[in-house]
Amino acid sequence: MSTTKTTPVAPAGSLDRPLEPLATLELDVSGMSCAACAVRIERTLNKLDGVTASVNYATERAFVTGLPAGAPGVERAVAAVRGAGYDAHEHVAGADEWTARAAAVRITSLRRRLAVSALLSIPLCDLTILLALVPGLRFPGWQYLCVLLAVPVVTWAAEPFHRAAWVNLTNRAVSMDTLVSLGVIVSFGWAVWTVLVAPATTPGYWLGIGATPAGADAIYLDAAAGMVTFQLAGRYFETRSRRSAGDVLHALSALAVTQAHRLVEGREETVGVHQIAVGDLLVVRPGERFAVDGAVQEGRSSVDTSAMTGESVPLDVAPGDSVVGGTTNIDGRLVVRAQTTGTHTRLAQMAAIAEEAQRRKARVQRQVDKVSAVFVPTVIVLAIAVTVVWFAVGAGTGRAVSNGVAVLIIACPCALGLATPTALMVGVGRGSQLGILIKGHDALEASGRIDTVVFDKTGTITTGRMAVTEVVGLGADAPDEVLALVAGVEHGSEHPIAAAVAREAERRGLAIPAVEDFRALPGLGARGTVAGRQVVVGRTALLADEGIELDAGAIQERDRLEAEGATTVLVAVDGRLGAVVALRDTVRDSAARAVGALRDLGLRTVLLSGDAWPVARAVGDAVGVDEVLAQVLPEDKAAAIAALQASGHQVAMVGDGVNDSAALATADLGMAMVTGTDIAMKAADVILVREDLRAVVDAVQLSRRMLSTIHGNLAWAFGYNVAAIPIAALGFLNPLIAAGAMAMSSTLVVSHSLRLRSYEPLR
Numbered sequence: 001m002s003t004t005k006t007t008p009v010a011p012a013g014s015l016d017r018p019l020e021p022l023a024t025l026e027l028d029v030s031g032m033s034c035a036a037c038a039v040r041i042e043r044t045l046n047k048l049d050g051v052t053a054s055v056n057y058a059t060e061r062a063f064v065t066g067l068p069a070g071a072p073g074v075e076r077a078v079a080a081v082r083g084a085g086y087d088a089h090e091h092v093a094g095a096d097e098w099t100a101r102a103a104a105v106r107i108t109s110l111r112r113r114l115a116v117s118a119l120l121s122i123p124l125c126d127l128t129i130l131l132a133l134v135p136g137l138r139f140p141g142w143q144y145l146c147v148l149l150a151v152p153v154v155t156w157a158a159e160p161f162h163r164a165a166w167v168n169l170t171n172r173a174v175s176m177d178t179l180v181s182l183g184v185i186v187s188f189g190w191a192v193w194t195v196l197v198a199p200a201t202t203p204g205y206w207l208g209i210g211a212t213p214a215g216a217d218a219i220y221l222d223a224a225a226g227m228v229t230f231q232l233a234g235r236y237f238e239t240r241s242r243r244s245a246g247d248v249l250h251a252l253s254a255l256a257v258t259q260a261h262r263l264v265e266g267r268e269e270t271v272g273v274h275q276i277a278v279g280d281l282l283v284v285r286p287g288e289r290f291a292v293d294g295a296v297q298e299g300r301s302s303v304d305t306s307a308m309t310g311e312s313v314p315l316d317v318a319p320g321d322s323v324v325g326g327t328t329n330i331d332g333r334l335v336v337r338a339q340t341t342g343t344h345t346r347l348a349q350m351a352a353i354a355e356e357a358q359r360r361k362a363r364v365q366r367q368v369d370k371v372s373a374v375f376v377p378t379v380i381v382l383a384i385a386v387t388v389v390w391f392a393v394g395a396g397t398g399r400a401v402s403n404g405v406a407v408l409i410i411a412c413p414c415a416l417g418l419a420t421p422t423a424l425m426v427g428v429g430r431g432s433q434l435g436i437l438i439k440g441h442d443a444l445e446a447s448g449r450i451d452t453v454v455f456d457k458t459g460t461i462t463t464g465r466m467a468v469t470e471v472v473g474l475g476a477d478a479p480d481e482v483l484a485l486v487a488g489v490e491h492g493s494e495h496p497i498a499a500a501v502a503r504e505a506e507r508r509g510l511a512i513p514a515v516e517d518f519r520a521l522p523g524l525g526a527r528g529t530v531a532g533r534q535v536v537v538g539r540t541a542l543l544a545d546e547g548i549e550l551d552a553g554a555i556q557e558r559d560r561l562e563a564e565g566a567t568t569v570l571v572a573v574d575g576r577l578g579a580v581v582a583l584r585d586t587v588r589d590s591a592a593r594a595v596g597a598l599r600d601l602g603l604r605t606v607l608l609s610g611d612a613w614p615v616a617r618a619v620g621d622a623v624g625v626d627e628v629l630a631q632v633l634p635e636d637k638a639a640a641i642a643a644l645q646a647s648g649h650q651v652a653m654v655g656d657g658v659n660d661s662a663a664l665a666t667a668d669l670g671m672a673m674v675t676g677t678d679i680a681m682k683a684a685d686v687i688l689v690r691e692d693l694r695a696v697v698d699a700v701q702l703s704r705r706m707l708s709t710i711h712g713n714l715a716w717a718f719g720y721n722v723a724a725i726p727i728a729a730l731g732f733l734n735p736l737i738a739a740g741a742m743a744m745s746s747t748l749v750v751s752h753s754l755r756l757r758s759y760e761p762l763r
Helices: 035-048 073-081 097-133 141-155 158-172 176-196 221-249 346-357 364-390 397-410 414-433 443-445 457-461 479-490 496-507 540-545 552-563 591-600 613-623 634-646 658-666 678-683 694-727 736-758
Strands: 002-007 020-030 052-056 060-070 087-090 259-264 269-271 280-284 292-297 301-304 316-317 336-338 436-438 453-456 462-473 517-523 525-530 533-538 566-572 578-585 604-608 627-629 651-657 669-673 687-688
Touching: 002 280, 020 073, 035 052, 035 060, 035 073, 060 073, 073 087, 087 566, 097 141, 097 158, 097 221, 141 158, 141 176, 141 221, 158 176, 158 221, 158 336, 176 364, 176 397, 221 397, 280 292, 316 533, 364 397, 364 496, 364 694, 397 694, 414 436, 414 694, 414 736, 436 694, 443 669, 443 694, 453 457, 453 658, 457 462, 457 578, 457 604, 457 613, 457 651, 462 479, 462 496, 462 552, 479 496, 479 517, 479 533, 479 566, 479 578, 496 566, 496 578, 533 540, 540 566, 552 566, 578 613, 591 604, 591 613, 604 613, 604 634, 613 627, 627 678, 634 651, 634 658, 651 658, 687 694
Parallel strands: 453 604, 453 651, 604 627, 651 669, 669 687
Antiparallel strands: 002 020, 020 060, 020 087, 052 060, 259 269, 259 280, 280 336, 292 336, 301 316, 436 687, 462 578, 517 525, 525 533, 533 566, 566 578
16 A cells, blocks of 8 residues: 655755655565564664654564655665565555465465474484483484484475574574574584584494493484474464464455446446446445445345444345445345445445554554564573583583573564564454454553543434424324424424424324425424414424413423423414424433443443533433533533543543544543544544444453453563573573474464454443
């Protein structure tokens, strides 16, 4: 993916030439073997003039800003990566062939080398151990057989480690591969030394009948071969696991449709999705995915949205309903008018946000990168020191070399480098499958601290859609008769209250008569003639203008309903009061359960609203929040959040509108409903694609699970090295066991992160 920023740059000494736009480049990087490799590539890229780069070891991606847009910038970045000893290729969104092919080739190569290494190492280890324990079983030429079995393992099978170590050496750098290569070379070299040099001073040894030279009982051929086998096994399973984790992250991108059926003058034509324009009519058959976001024009069907929202229940759609690209049409032929295309579709934006999350490094990850950069050279120095010390205290050359090699092998920064990005990668991917988009590690860190969740009312706790809840008759006409007359007046209006009255009349099955002489009175109401009767609908002031006074009973009913949080509309028929109609903003069905679940998690819940106290309090009581803050102006919402923070609370804000954006940005953790505005979503840390408010609970729980996984990974990675290095240095760890432990540490970290794939949302 390569996007052009608006910032121009002029080359030195060429101010008269057009400015070049800077670009943000995304590269796929191959050849990295540990976090130290990622740090080295990052440093190399950052040495380029004006460049800021970030390299993610787990996703094998580099993000580079500050280079000229287009091919020149890509070529400079790729050349820098290759100059550091690795390979790179420009990443193109939706076209992962290069990455997939490179990963497949790497996995196949590792599998072949592992198979050969294991087939030769098993008999080699059995033979060397047996002959070391029972010297009498040695036969003429046993040394050559052992060396012959070991040579393919320590050369061809271990070639990836040696090649990477050599590349690092030519660049005056070291990595985990340096440790492995050194360990294998030293072990094998010492073994060959004991086999070829010792016989020169031990008569009869060549025939297998002489005295055993010092060190020949443990010739370390098995250690060298075993190290290679374990390292290849660890690298193989780690690579496969990381690929699996990446598949979770890219699941959204995989939903994208490449072709669609466009309807042109009554006939269908198959076109590429990039050819679709806003306003085009598309035919979507059962079993097909929607190519773009749009509105249904013809047909009825059920739509499977589970891939994007995690909702298992299909959504029924009819003409006028919206559909989202990437979801699946189940059982009916639909004609859909395209509303958003390309990168503006919800699917494309969700995928972009999930990818963006990988660019952001957590504070703890930046510290880990610094540690990894100095870790390998420190280990090499420590291994040399351990060897020298053991030799100095008279332990013998074989024992000293063994302990030094054990230190080289056991100390691996891979687990440290994988601890944070793999958990983030899997967690973000799982969240995107459930309709929860986590923008980065900042959201995770905030989720572990929050103690208060603040909900905006309209459009968040409520649907933002008015509904008639009660019709109180005040005259001779029955409530349903009055409601039908009101619906007749309001039927042609687009006002939310008018639409609510019309829906309620239709729900009750009432016949809605036509209106004549309709007149809308902005801010007051409306009037018209319905079925020969004069109907006035609106506020108290409108009825007063018409000369209609409210009696004590009408005032009592109006005040009662408003005290309960309803919006009231008065109706007069033929100059006399006919009814009071009560309307309320509909509370989401999931709101009360979501609030209850948050309270079960120990979180305090607050309702923030600009409505009057009776309305806000009624909604708050309905869903069970701990506190209600009402009559808060839009511009004061951020101040309300800041006040809660000043009182010692860590605050999460859930909102959906433009007037929530400042509050979302002010909160420690901002959550925006995807049904809201772009501004609100840009200000948020977490975006909730599901309209079900239980997604808030899922977002908190998933974020906490991810944070816990990261902490567990880091605890294991640091604890492993802190404990293992001293054990190896003190001589309590055989190099063969060290190799197995080191390989297992990285595999365990990745496997622990993959457990996040099993997270299930609140139902």
